[in-house]
Amino acid sequence: MEISVIGINHRxxxxxxxxxxxxxxxxxxKLLQAIRAEKIFSEALVLDTCNRTExxxxxxxxxxxxxxxxxxxxxxxxxPPLADTSVFYHHxxxxxxxxxxxxxGTLDSQMVGEHQILGQLKDxxxxxxxxxxxxxxxxxxxxxAFRVGKRVQTQTQLGRGSVSIATSAVELAGQxxxxxxxxxxxxVGAGETAELVAKALLRSGVNxxxxxxRTLSRAERLADDFVQNVRAKNLKAKTVCPASLDEQNKVGPxxxxxxxxxxSSTGSQQSLRxxxxxxxxxxxxxxxxxxxxxxxxxxxxxxxxQNMANSLRHENHPLLIIDISVPRNVEARLxxxxxxxxxxxxxxxxxxxxNLERRREEIPRAEAIIDDxxxxxxxxxxxxxxxxxxxxxxxxxxxxxxxxxxRYGRKFASSxxxxxxEFSRGLCxxxxxxxxxxxxxxxxDSADSEALAIIDAIRQMFDLDTLEQNE
Amino acid sequence: MFSLSIILNWLLPLLYLALLVxxxxxxxxxxxxxxxxxxxxxxxxxxxxxLILRSVQLGQVPLAxxxxxxxxxxxxxxxxxxxxxxxxxxxxxxxxxxxxxxxFQYTSSNFLAGTIMAEGVAEVESQSAxxxxxxxxxxxxxxxxxxxxxxxxxxxxxxxxxxxxxxFGVLFDRLxxxxxxxxxxxxxxxxxxxxxxITIITxxxxxxxxxxxxxxxxxxxxxxxxxxxxxxxxxxxxxxxxGKLLGKWTSRRISSIAVTGFVVIMILLIVSGILS
Numbered sequence: 001m002e003i004s005v006i007g008i009n010h011r012x013x014x015x016x017x018x019x020x021x022x023x024x025x026x027x028x029x030k031l032l033q034a035i036r037a038e039k040i041f042s043e044a045l046v047l048d049t050c051n052r053t054e055x056x057x058x059x060x061x062x063x064x065x066x067x068x069x070x071x072x073x074x075x076x077x078x079x080p081p082l083a084d085t086s087v088f089y090h091h092x093x094x095x096x097x098x099x100x101x102x103x104x105g106t107l108d109s110q111m112v113g114e115h116q117i118l119g120q121l122k123d124x125x126x127x128x129x130x131x132x133x134x135x136x137x138x139x140x141x142x143x144x145a146f147r148v149g150k151r152v153q154t155q156t157q158l159g160r161g162s163v164s165i166a167t168s169a170v171e172l173a174g175q176x177x178x179x180x181x182x183x184x185x186x187x188v189g190a191g192e193t194a195e196l197v198a199k200a201l202l203r204s205g206v207n208x209x210x211x212x213x214r215t216l217s218r219a220e221r222l223a224d225d226f227v228q229n230v231r232a233k234n235l236k237a238k239t240v241c242p243a244s245l246d247e248q249n250k251v252g253p254x255x256x257x258x259x260x261x262x263x264s265s266t267g268s269q270q271s272l273r274x275x276x277x278x279x280x281x282x283x284x285x286x287x288x289x290x291x292x293x294x295x296x297x298x299x300x301x302x303x304x305x306q307n308m309a310n311s312l313r314h315e316n317h318p319l320l321i322i323d324i325s326v327p328r329n330v331e332a333r334l335x336x337x338x339x340x341x342x343x344x345x346x347x348x349x350x351x352x353x354x355n356l357e358r359r360r361e362e363i364p365r366a367e368a369i370i371d372d373x374x375x376x377x378x379x380x381x382x383x384x385x386x387x388x389x390x391x392x393x394x395x396x397x398x399x400x401x402x403x404x405x406x407r408y409g410r411k412f413a414s415s416x417x418x419x420x421x422e423f424s425r426g427l428c429x430x431x432x433x434x435x436x437x438x439x440x441x442x443x444x445d446s447a448d449s450e451a452l453a454i455i456d457a458i459r460q461m462f463d464l465d466t467l468e469q470n471e
Numbered sequence: 472m473f474s475l476s477i478i479l480n481w482l483l484p485l486l487y488l489a490l491l492v493x494x495x496x497x498x499x500x501x502x503x504x505x506x507x508x509x510x511x512x513x514x515x516x517x518x519x520x521x522l523i524l525r526s527v528q529l530g531q532v533p534l535a536x537x538x539x540x541x542x543x544x545x546x547x548x549x550x551x552x553x554x555x556x557x558x559x560x561x562x563x564x565x566x567x568x569x570x571x572x573x574x575f576q577y578t579s580s581n582f583l584a585g586t587i588m589a590e591g592v593a594e595v596e597s598q599s600a601x602x603x604x605x606x607x608x609x610x611x612x613x614x615x616x617x618x619x620x621x622x623x624x625x626x627x628x629x630x631x632x633x634x635x636x637x638x639f640g641v642l643f644d645r646l647x648x649x650x651x652x653x654x655x656x657x658x659x660x661x662x663x664x665x666x667x668x669i670t671i672i673t674x675x676x677x678x679x680x681x682x683x684x685x686x687x688x689x690x691x692x693x694x695x696x697x698x699x700x701x702x703x704x705x706x707x708x709x710x711x712x713x714g715k716l717l718g719k720w721t722s723r724r725i726s727s728i729a730v731t732g733f734v735v736i737m738i739l740l741i742v743s744g745i746l747s
Contacts, residue, residue: 157501160644175634175643178651316719318649335635339721347637354639 003137005096006066006088007047007054010110013087020079023048025127027076031055032131034072041065042449043138045128047103049120051110054103056096058137058449066090097377100141101370104149106158113158113359118149135449136456141377148373155369158362161355165193166200168351169322173201173291176318176341181205183290188212188282188302190222191295193324193345198226198293202272210275210289212282214296219276227274283311290317295324305333312337322348383465384455386439392464393435397428399467476528479521480580486514487545487573494565498645508562511553518546534607537744538582545575547615555619555655563645564652567622606677609670610701616663617704617733620656624729627652631723653722657715660729664708671701696743700736707732 008021023031028046035044035057043058055069066088074081091099102108109117125142128134134142153159162168173180183206187198190213198209209226213219277285279302286292286308296302303321312319316339323330323344335342383389401424412420439458442451459465490510522543525533533539552568630649633642646652711728714720 160501174648175630176649178648178654314719316721338723341634343637350637351639 002092003056003058003096003141004065004090004092005054005056005099006069006090007052008088009052009054009108012089017082017087018051018053020077020082021053021073023053023073023076028124028127029131030076031072032128032133034076036131036133040068041133043135044133045124045138045142047121047124049117052103052108056100056138056141058135094374094378094381097141097144098370098374100145101148101373101377104145105152105366105370106149107152107363107366107370111163112363113160113163115149115153115159118146118153121145121149136453137449140380144373144377148370151373152366152369156362156365158359158366161351161358163352163355163359165324165345165348165352166196168348168355169197169293170200170204171351172322172341172343172348173204173320176320177290179205181207184208184210184288186210186212186282186286186289186292187222188279188292188294189296189298189325189329190218191297191324194293194295195226197322197324201291201293206291208273208275210277210285212277212279214279216276216278219278223274223276227272283307286319287311287315289319292319292321293324294321294329296329298325298329299327300329301331302329303334304331308334309337312340315339324348383459383468384452386442386455388468389455389459389464390436390439392467393432393439393458393462396462396464396467397432401425401428476521476524477584479517479524480583483518483521483542483545484573484577484580486517487549487569487576490514491566491569491573494562494569497562498566499641501645506562507557507560508565511549511556515546515549515553518542518549522546532604532607534604534611537740538579538586540607540611540740541575541579542583543611544615544618545572545579547611548572548575548618551615551619561647563647564623564626567626568619571618571622603677606670606674609666609673613663613666613670613704614736616659616666617708617729617736620659620663620729621733623652623656623659624726624733627656627722627726628730631726649722653726656722656726656729660708660711660725664705664712667701667705667708671705674698674701693743696739696746700739700743703739704732704736707735 008018010018023046025048028048031046032044035041041057041059045056047054047056057065059065066085070081070085070088099108104118104121106113106115106117121142125134128138162171170180173183177183180201183201185198185201185206185208187194187209202209209223211219211223211226213222282303292303294303312334318339318341321330321334321340321342323342326345328344330342330344332342334340405420405424409417409420435458439455442454490508493508493510522533525539534543548568549572552565552572556562556565626646627649630642630646630652633640634649707728711720711725711732714728715725
């Protein structure tokens with residue numbers, strides 16, 4: 001009996017191939033039900049994310065599992081079979097353990113360090129539990145993988161720092177403001193990146209947005225589009241694909257309510273108030289703004305020292321300006337004002353590059369953790385062999401026997417010592433005979449999950465792991 | 472008992488040094504940044520025990536000279552920081568606070584070492600009474616708040632400088648937000664100002680009716696120095712408080728005053744201590 005994984009991911013296949021084998025929840029559930037019904041695999045789990053579709057399973061036979069699974073998937077998805085199956089990888093034994101630990105530790109992700117994968121793995125496990133296709137071995141492996149993921153997360157800096165322009169803007173804002181709720185964002189222009197930054201800020205709690213454009217009607221339309229767009233797309237309670245972080249930035253949180261001037265929120269949902277203004281109104285409103293994102297197509301600075309300085313000079317709260325335009329639209333001198341923090345696209349790029357480099361530097365540490373955990377899992381798996389367990393059980397009883405003879409031996413005459421020894425040995429043999437026979441019969445049955453669970457229980461019952469370590 | 476005092480007197484700077492190293496590791500290695508430090512309470516306990524022991528030996532609270540006051544200041548700063556850390560669960564600024572605390576306690580222990588030895592052979596002379604103690608404790612609470620305000624003010628200035636220069640280095644990663652540092656600086660400064668105002672207002676009442684006889688007729692040079700230092704501190708901080716409340720001064724200006732004010736107070740206290 002062996003653990004295996006068959007899968008396809010961003011490294012082995014292009015997206016057009018991956019999407020043919022993607023298994024959303026409903027299909028994954030059907031596949032698990034089919035696996036359970038035919039009883040070829042004793043355990044199974046389906047992990048499906050944007051970058052991977054993997055089936056983990058435990059089987060007793062060495063049949064062609066790939067062909068078997070692909071048959072199921074093509075039937076479920078009603079797609080023609082794939083001629084070239086080399087895009088699939090197939091690992092067995094400890095290679096599966098290493099692969100899963102790397103997945104849980106985000107090392108196998110497209111964007112290393114994005115820990116959403118752990119949530120996706122937990123969802124997959126929940127699905128398999130509900131379908132009744134996980135038992136002793138996969139239960140143990142998955143829980144171990146969750147622990148590995150957590151360990152990598154806490155013991156390395158792999159997930160630290162933003163790795164997209166939009167999230168790096170949020171990271172910058174976090175250096176200035178302790179919380180972003182209640183802060184006001186002014187979006188100048190209609191650049192796509194600026195919109196992504198604004199949405200990332202909204203997701204972090206900002207709930208007031210002013211949109212400024214050269215023409216007021218365009219600004220109004222933008223503000224309206226913004227609310228409609230984020231209202232339409234609901235990210236709530238959805239785990240996002242780590243590799244598509246920038247895609248994520250194109251989607252807003254569940255925002256509700258009519259527009260500000262045009263309206264506010266309903267119930268417990270996050271509210272968004274928007275306002276549209278012309279470029280000439282910026283100096284009048286900028287004093288009350290906390291974050292300004294500028295991205296226009298203008299070849300000249302839109303925000304100049306001359307027209308902004310008077311409005312900003314007397315403010316005592318900080319203003320973070322992020323100028324994403326190329327050529328720059330914010331005059332550099334504005335950054336000299338006491339409470340203004342001015343950053344441009346190069347600064348954000350620099351922050352992203354630094355964070356990516358740091359993540360890369362952390363990979364060896366994460367790999368070391370995974371090596372260690374794979375070794376531990378291997379030891380645990382080996383300990384579930386029948387022969388060493390029987391040997392340890394005999395040693396345990398031998399130790400008990402010797403201890404009792406030492407303790408009570410002096411109550412017997414020296415002529416009786418031999419009889420006592422033989423009596424003890426005989427008694428231990430009799431007691432152990434049935435359990436050992438039972439354990440050996442487990443081997444004859446090819447040791448399925450139940451057998452491993454029994455061996456594990458026996459080892460725990462007699463504390464055989466401690467005995468093994470002491471040797 | 473004197474031997475125990477001597478041991479504790481030298482143990483305390485070592486303990487604060489250990490805490491400084493621990494917080495330094497937290498700051499530089501970014502480990503356990505959101506966890507409470509389990510060693511804070513034991514160190515506070517040991518320091519409090521040392522001061523109680525000194526009180527028993529002296530027959531009064533050990534606040535007679537500059538160096539005893541520094542030790543109490545170290546304890547109070549640690550206690551206030553412990554409250555901040557326990558409330559915020561953030562220990563990233565601990566290194567800076569304990570740098571100051573260590574310097575306080577090291578200076579105190581260094582100078583007190585000789586005094587404790589001398590006390591071992593000479594009878595201790597009781598110097599002041601209960602009302603004096605209350606006055607001194609109020610003043611110490613004010614100086615502790617100013618010390619913490621100065622630490623956070625310095626961090627605020629450093630963080631702002633880094634952000635302005637677009638440096639994404641150690642401080643960028645490890646310090647709390649500018650906003651939070653500014654608020655902590657202001658709140659500590661305001662607390663210190665309230666305490667020093669109460670200290671000054673109640674001084675004639677407490678000292679005039681106290682057993683020490685520090686009335687207007689018996690003002691010695693030491694008392695005059697303390698009055699001058701207290702007044703300068705009050706003047707410095709009243710400017711900051713009024714500027715913030717009425718003039719809407721920026722956090723940067725408040726932080727600058729917090730740091731400058733505290734440096735001036737420390738210089739005056741140390742100089743007066745050496746001269747007396």
